[in-house]
Amino acid sequence: MSAAVGAERPQVVSHVQQALSYTVFDCKWVPRSARLLCLGSAARGTGIVQLYELHGARLELLREIEKPKPIKCGTFGATSLQQRYLATGDFDGNLNIWNLEAPEKPVYSVKGHKEIINSIDGVGGLGIGEGAPEIVTGSRDGTVKVWDPRQNDTPVASMEPVQGESKRDCWTVAFGNAYNQEERVVCAGYDNGDIKLFDLKTMSLRWETNIKNGVCSVEFDRKDINMNKLVATSLEGKFHVFDMRTQHPTKGFASVSEKAQKSTIWQVRHLPQNRDIFMTSGGSGSLHLWKYEYPAQRSKKDSDGSEMGVAGSVSLLQNVTLSTQPISSLDWSPDKKGLCVCGAFDQTVRVLIVTKLNKI
Amino acid sequence: MPVWLREHSWRQTLAAVYLSLPLRGARATPANIFCSEQYLKVSIPPFLFEAALYAPIDDANSTAKIGNGNIFFTLYKKEPAMWDSLTLANADKEKLQYLRENAVLKAQEKAKEETEAKKITKQEHKKYALEATMKVEEAERKRIEDLKEKERQKVTQELELWKNQQKDGDKYKSIQKKKELHQEIEPLKERKNEKMNKTQIPNEGTSKTRLKSTKGSCSIFSQNLKEEQLPAPRAAATIKVNFTPRVFPTALRESRVAEEEEWLHKQAEARRIINSDLSELNDLKEEEKNPDWLKDKGNKMFAMGDYLGAVNAYNLAVRLNNKLPLLYLNRAACHLKLRNLHKAIEDSSKALELLTPPVPDNENARVKAHVRRGTAFCQLELYTEGLQDYEAALKIDPRNKNIEKDAEKIRHLIQGTMQSS
Numbered sequence: 001m002s003a004a005v006g007a008e009r010p011q012v013v014s015h016v017q018q019a020l021s022y023t024v025f026d027c028k029w030v031p032r033s034a035r036l037l038c039l040g041s042a043a044r045g046t047g048i049v050q051l052y053e054l055h056g057a058r059l060e061l062l063r064e065i066e067k068p069k070p071i072k073c074g075t076f077g078a079t080s081l082q083q084r085y086l087a088t089g090d091f092d093g094n095l096n097i098w099n100l101e102a103p104e105k106p107v108y109s110v111k112g113h114k115e116i117i118n119s120i121d122g123v124g125g126l127g128i129g130e131g132a133p134e135i136v137t138g139s140r141d142g143t144v145k146v147w148d149p150r151q152n153d154t155p156v157a158s159m160e161p162v163q164g165e166s167k168r169d170c171w172t173v174a175f176g177n178a179y180n181q182e183e184r185v186v187c188a189g190y191d192n193g194d195i196k197l198f199d200l201k202t203m204s205l206r207w208e209t210n211i212k213n214g215v216c217s218v219e220f221d222r223k224d225i226n227m228n229k230l231v232a233t234s235l236e237g238k239f240h241v242f243d244m245r246t247q248h249p250t251k252g253f254a255s256v257s258e259k260a261q262k263s264t265i266w267q268v269r270h271l272p273q274n275r276d277i278f279m280t281s282g283g284s285g286s287l288h289l290w291k292y293e294y295p296a297q298r299s300k301k302d303s304d305g306s307e308m309g310v311a312g313s314v315s316l317l318q319n320v321t322l323s324t325q326p327i328s329s330l331d332w333s334p335d336k337k338g339l340c341v342c343g344a345f346d347q348t349v350r351v352l353i354v355t356k357l358n359k360i
Numbered sequence: 361m362p363v364w365l366r367e368h369s370w371r372q373t374l375a376a377v378y379l380s381l382p383l384r385g386a387r388a389t390p391a392n393i394f395c396s397e398q399y400l401k402v403s404i405p406p407f408l409f410e411a412a413l414y415a416p417i418d419d420a421n422s423t424a425k426i427g428n429g430n431i432f433f434t435l436y437k438k439e440p441a442m443w444d445s446l447t448l449a450n451a452d453k454e455k456l457q458y459l460r461e462n463a464v465l466k467a468q469e470k471a472k473e474e475t476e477a478k479k480i481t482k483q484e485h486k487k488y489a490l491e492a493t494m495k496v497e498e499a500e501r502k503r504i505e506d507l508k509e510k511e512r513q514k515v516t517q518e519l520e521l522w523k524n525q526q527k528d529g530d531k532y533k534s535i536q537k538k539k540e541l542h543q544e545i546e547p548l549k550e551r552k553n554e555k556m557n558k559t560q561i562p563n564e565g566t567s568k569t570r571l572k573s574t575k576g577s578c579s580i581f582s583q584n585l586k587e588e589q590l591p592a593p594r595a596a597a598t599i600k601v602n603f604t605p606r607v608f609p610t611a612l613r614e615s616r617v618a619e620e621e622e623w624l625h626k627q628a629e630a631r632r633i634i635n636s637d638l639s640e641l642n643d644l645k646e647e648e649k650n651p652d653w654l655k656d657k658g659n660k661m662f663a664m665g666d667y668l669g670a671v672n673a674y675n676l677a678v679r680l681n682n683k684l685p686l687l688y689l690n691r692a693a694c695h696l697k698l699r700n701l702h703k704a705i706e707d708s709s710k711a712l713e714l715l716t717p718p719v720p721d722n723e724n725a726r727v728k729a730h731v732r733r734g735t736a737f738c739q740l741e742l743y744t745e746g747l748q749d750y751e752a753a754l755k756i757d758p759r760n761k762n763i764e765k766d767a768e769k770i771r772h773l774i775q776g777t778m779q780s781s
Contacts, residue, residue, distance in 0.1 A: 011508070011511060013508075013511060013512050013515055015512075015515070015516065015519070032526070032529075033526055034519075034522075034523040034526055054519070054523060056516070056520065057516065131590075131591060132590050132591050132592075132593060132594070133590075134594075146594075148593035148594065150593055151593040154596055155596065156593050156594035156595070156596050156597075157594060157596070157597055157598070157599070158596075158597075158598045158599070159598070159599045159600075159601055160598060160599075160600060160601065161600070161601055161602070161603065162600045162601065162602055165602060165603060166603070167603075168603045181591055182591075190603065192603060192604060193604070194603055194604050196601060198599055200594065203597040203599060204599060205599060205601060208601075208604075210604040335522075335526065336519070336522050339519065353515045353519065355511060355515055
């Protein structure tokens with residue numbers, strides 16, 4: 001693991017810090033704008049959505065929306081650029097899609113799960129990728145459900161434990177491989193270290209593995225291409241990068257793992273403008289910026305003659321400690337390279353700028 | 361006895377005395393010369409020269425030049441006056457001694473003062489050096505801070521610029537929207553090509569705005585196209601999953617893996633022990649030398665009620681392998697039935713010893729051991745010890761009703777005996 005040369009290393013500059021009066025669980029940029037959303041839970045047990053706009057060196061609160069149940073996660077992934085509807089999952093298991101201009105009544109609402117929705121992802125919107133817009137939610141009740149906003153009440157796909165099997169909390173979900181209208185996969189990470197890859201075209205389990213520690217976050221490097229890389233982060237400071245181009249019949253996907261921080265790695269997010277750079281945020285309030293380097297040959301033949309992937313290597317570009325509390329959410333701006341927002345459990349949201357990303 | 365040097369010669373001026381001392385071949389170093397205000401001594405064993413001077417001299421500035429078998433002193437007088445002689449005329453022994461001691465003391469004091477002065481200057485130098493380093497480091501830190509500030513400002517400016525472009529882009533986009541709603545697909549394709557060309561130009565400044573607007577208009581059209589081409593919602597389906605079973609069903613960080621490993625290891629070790637140095641064993645059949653087989657035999661005999669036979673079987677098994685806790689456990693049960701209560705207690709204790717470390721795996725065995733020992737205690741009327749064991753068993757397995765009932769009974773018994781006594 002080598003660090004980039006001193007003067008050329010990307011710097012993480014803290015641009016704005018905003019103290020909030022509630023616990024922020026998720027923060028997202030509104031696409032095509034300099035506005036960001038903070039989702040969280042107020043002390044009185046209600047959900048808060050705040051819309052901020054970046055004005056010089058401060059954030060200006062444009063709108064605050066309060067909902068009956070605390071909100072855990074949100075995504076813009078499945079809406080069109082014109083509509084920019086926000087899909088949220090809350091503590092009660094409800095999936096709602098809101099029009100932020102008229103937030104009194106949701107555009108779509110369903111009680112998807114019996115327990116809190118831990119993670120949500122959307123695909124097919126924002127002009128990225130092809131195929132129907134879909135939203136996937138992963139919940140504490142052990143199920144992963146895929147929803148189509150045009151179909152009310154029932155999910156279009158559901159991944160549940162077998163009858164009688166004790167359930168494990170699903171902590172994270174991600175879409176991937178959505179490079180044409182039919183193909184799509186959902187990756188889910190569970191609290192016992194299971195990672196499962198579901199193929200929605202064939203409606204089957206395509207691959208599963210166990211990384212021993214609970215999986216906090218999974219993300220494909222790009223949702224809308226043939227699946228290339230998957231990063232899974234876990235408790236105890238480890239993350240794994242899987243090379244998804246070559247699947248071996250028994251050994252699955254090749255991976256490289258790195259133990260980065262002493263504490264849980266809460267989130268991983270790839271830079272939208274460069275799919276080999278990603279940032280991990282940790283339980284000690286630190287952010288690490290990583291670069292993945294491909295090996296000379298991405299696949300090789302093993303002794304039986306079947307193709308096996310070769311994992312590359314990961315190098316640390318920069319790290320910075322911003323807070324004493326875990327940084328639980330992270331989002332890159334899809335419009336400005338290097339601009340990102342992170343929300344931490346010390347009730348602050350920070351806007352950061354990562355410089356010199358062009359030189360990598 | 362020192363050899364006195366007396367061939368010295370001297371002359372004087374008003375301000376100074378010049379003394380020349382031939383050394384008779386001895387070699388002199390500065391250490392051999394001792395001089396104070398009114399006393400001068402040159403000691404090169406075995407030669408000695410001393411002089412109690414007529415008047416005080418300035419010993420700090422006076423010099424001695426060593427060379428050519430000769431020491432040449434230049435002594436500066438404190439008071440310019442002509443001396444009658446080099447040394448004091450009536451220099452008796454006492455005076456000389458007094459002078460000598462005085463001289464030595466004075467010399468010592470001077471030396472002390474000098475060292476102190478040196479120390480002070482050293483400290484001052486150190487302080488100065490420290491301050492200088494601090495200044496240098498401060499400058500370095502400031503330089504880095506400045507670099508960071510500059511970077512921050514540059515980046516903030518870029519951000520502002522970008523944000524304004526976003527705003528303009530939005531406005532422009534809405535205007536374009538209205539225009540293009542009247543156009544057909546052909547011009548759309550044209551614009552798509554245009555967009556692709558534009559992406560190849562480095563997009564800084566105004567070209568960005570144009571780019572965004574075309575992108576916007578493209579997406580509207582592609583949106584319309586897409587809506588016609590969007591596939592219908594998927595046919596609903598369910599995928600059933602299994603979760604990875606775990607030997608120990610706790611997450612890695614909660615598991616007591618170390619202890620569980622230790623237990624497994626111990627079990628494996630225990631099975632491998634064979635105390636095969638017993639000569640009587642030669643009589644036994646092959647299978648009778650296997651502790652597991654003997655344990656099974658014992659279990660069968662216990663089940664049939666042949667407690668003595670079972671005890672024998674267990675005894676032999678223990679002789680072969682004394683590290684298997686189950687043997688002791690089962691033998692304890694036999695002793696209970698045979699009312700050999702002390703033996704039962706012994707065996708249960710031994711079994712518990714072997715059942716460390718306490719892991720979920722050997723829970724059952726530990727519960728049984730505690731219960732058997734408790735029963736033995738109670739039958740010996742040692743109710744408090746018995747109760748302790750029953751409570752330990754309850755702690756391991758809180759859901760066992762029988763143990764609870766028995767523990768209650770014992771408590772009542774204890775309270776009954778305490779009331780009556």
